[in-house]
Amino acid sequence: MAERKSIEETKTALHDVVREMYDRIVKGEPPTMTLPVRTKNNIGFDPKLGVYKYGKKQTIRDATSLGSAKQLLRALHVIEFIESMIDDGKSSTLREMYYISEGWGLGKFQSQNESNNLAEDLEIVTRCLREDFKLRPEEDGARMIGNLTLRERNRRGEWMRINARDDVGDSGYGVPYNVEAEKIEFLEHDINFIMAIETGGMFDRLVENGFDEDFNCALLHLKGQPARSTRRIMKRMSEEWDLPVVVFLDGDPWSFRIFASIAYGAIKTAHISEYLATPTSTYLGITADDILAYDLPSDDLSKKDIEALNAELSDPRFADGWWQEQINMMLEVGKKAEQQSLAKYGLDFVTETYLPEKLQQLGL
């Protein structure tokens, strides 16, 4: 299990990466960096952790082509940069690192994506977290509303007690990028479950209709593909308070992927799945049969949608019978529907009819 590493452990782990390159040159070979294959073909279920992790397949990035050689050089620059931040007690966003790389000459990044990927590569190889590297994401975390109390350490280092229903406005409690114990502690709650919601529109609808109070739950806005801190806070709340998580998304292939990353771990971050994924979460809707059962306004699947569904059929995370059935059904119907299409039956339909019915099916 990925654990927080001490400064010394982090430095040693990074030096091992450098060492691999150096030793190869000394041996008269092209320098290399060894890392796991990061595709769906190399993720497997870890029964001990209940999540999907990278398998044994490794890829060796060697400096025989210009592209990979530049990656190695960039990795060295990033390592140097991380070391200097650790030594100076600073941190930076991934975006800042991308701009700082402007000064790295041949090792400079061509795109932000490249620098994000490389940070992940280093996490995987060193088994550290980017928090250990003093690198922060740009993405902002989710918002949350519900009767739960936590304390957060603010900029001045003081602990602030916050109730996520009484001490916040309509936009809810903003989840910070760091949700580890040194930053957030959970105090008490009066909720039965956590509901994660894909779109802001639906989140606001449930807030306005007072769904959190009527059903004793916390509402969490995912903002599309949830950020690492969003997945992490769900994981911590679910684990520390022993609460179920239900996930309420659009009914399309991309939502299925969002759910998989919440429940089983994302392919890109499979190295820290046990740290981010919440295996006990449940997919509430919109399901393929909801589209039919509730006769929801729908759109035809696009070519890309169909490709994504077909890819999901061979994704090990969707191997179970229920998912295979849902995916095949969506392919058969050829339709997808948004959460907000429920408004066809009026603004209260979702809180008064749809969600109660679905929650009842789940026994909540």
Add this chain to the structure above:
Amino acid sequence: MAANQKQVAISEFFEKNKHFLGFDTLNRALITAVKEAVDNALDACEEARILPDIVVKITKLDNKKDILQLEVEDNGPGIPRASIEKVFGQLLFGSRFHAIRQSRGQQGIGITGVVMYSQLTTGDPTHVESKIAKEATAVSVDIGLDTRKNKAIKSNQDRIDWGDKVHGLKVKTKMKAKYQRGRQSVWQYLRMTSIVNPHADILFIDPDGEKHHWQRVTERLPGRVEAIKPHPNGIELGQLQRLCSESSESRMTTFLRRTFSGVSGRAAKELCEVSELEEKLKPKSLTPQQVRALLEAFQGERLLKGKPVKLLNPPTSCLSPIEELLIKKGLSKTIDSKFVTTMTRAPSVTQGNPFQVEVGLIFGDGMAADKPVEILRFANRVPLMYQQGGCLLTKAIESVDWRQYGLDQAGGRGVPKGPAAILVHLASTNVQFTSEAKEALSDNETVMEEARKAMLEMGRGLRKHLEKQKKMGKTKEKFELINDIIPAIAEKSAALLELPVPDLAGSITKIMSAVIAETTTTWNKETKQTDVHITLYNYTSRARSYTMLVNWPERQGATMVGNELGGRKEAMGVWAWKLETLQPGSRTVITYSLDGLEKGDWNETDVFYRGSQEVIGATKMDEKLLEEIRRQEEALNAPPPDDKGDEDDSAEETSVPETVEVEPSAPTGDTKQTTLFGGDY
């Protein structure tokens, strides 16, 4: 009354035929006017063997009424005072309508049309100044038209001092016209003209006062073209009737031999025989039936022992191709891109008319990659700007599957897409147009086939270039890898670990595991030479030995200087160096310069090798090809076959293969087309 009718007739004739006289729209009228004036200037300079300096200036006089003023000035021989009124004031004046040779002027009504258009739209005469070398002053005169008499009306005639200018012509005229930019514009016309007339210096001042200057890139004037006699295959009934009735010859056989090209003594007798004419008959006395019979014999409809009478091809000295090197220069100066390939086909004949196809292709940055290529069409060095789709030359381009040569083309048909421009030039004594507008060439299988062959050859040149580019790109990457990235990785990793920087030789050899040639060909501004550097690196773990070869423009008159490694001549245009054994990790540099060339003449050097291990950045020498080049060289250096003398007919017999029907000459004239790059099959 009758005179009045005639006036109406000429104005009406002009009005009714505006579209094919080129004055149908206000934009086109201006282009036509520029075209008439510039074509005249170029033709006159060519005949007088003067390098043309042409200035074209357009000024807006009245925006609301679309009145423009056009001034065209040249440094040509000028027109003698007495001829000015004929040239500018009489429709269809000029000797070139009767001579059979390649000329620009076939393609318009002439400058008189401009004078007429100007007068019809503004009421004003055209101002002309002309100076010939042997007179001290220039003539200045205003020319108007008396449409009743098809005659010029002169006014304000005077003599003026031109200072230092020895000879030339200035024309200033007002007209109702519009100046537009774009593909059909005066600018495009002049730009295209400058491409195919690299010997001309053209300055254009547009209505906004902006100057566009296309400089002269060669001092060489186009070759002198000779007028030739008509060929029997290309003659029509009326023309034959006229030739017969105007002939003063006393015998048919002499008449046939002397009046036509391609008719030998024997052929003259046989033509008489098949058309049932007495040899001693006087041509003047032929009846219409007899003329018709002769025409049938000409066209191969009357047979002798089951075959048409054997005729020779007409001579091709009447053609003036631009030639490959000059097309290259013309294209390069107008379009700023790197790669140019050109192809001039050997002259061929269709229906008794000699013709020759030339093509050029320019490729590279600076042109849109996702748009159809620009097509530059020319007939006898005159740009064709309208009706692109219906033109034979466009169809020839469209008939080629350009995908195999590296351009995009949907379905392998149509105008290809890519950062390129394709030039096609047809030089012919008789250019056949689809219509009187003279903007598109009509279909002709023989011409089409020649144009296609030229395109294919050129396409192969493009493909080779692109393949080489790709290879060079890969080699460049490898060099960046070992020269920059690997050393940086070594230094950075050593610094982070606080260890000494390791030796890189082993890693580099493993990464490259190849022998690599790096070649640069650059123009040296100071020495006016083209410098060539070839560096051969051995990045393998074994010692290697090679002979390296290069191509160089020996035939174009270049000399090789500063070649310190010596080497030897392998064949015409091929030099070779046998190098000393190259140890692992070491390099050898070959340098030399080419003298006697101009900038842009030689941009790329092809490098070849003999040796067992592949050399990246060079091609393995094809010994068979080298043999072929040597053979051609011997053939070229061999003494020419006996020449029987200067008499037209016999000279033709030795230079033109005898064929019964006039066919496109098979690629016999293609000797020079086998080169190290072009002749791959």
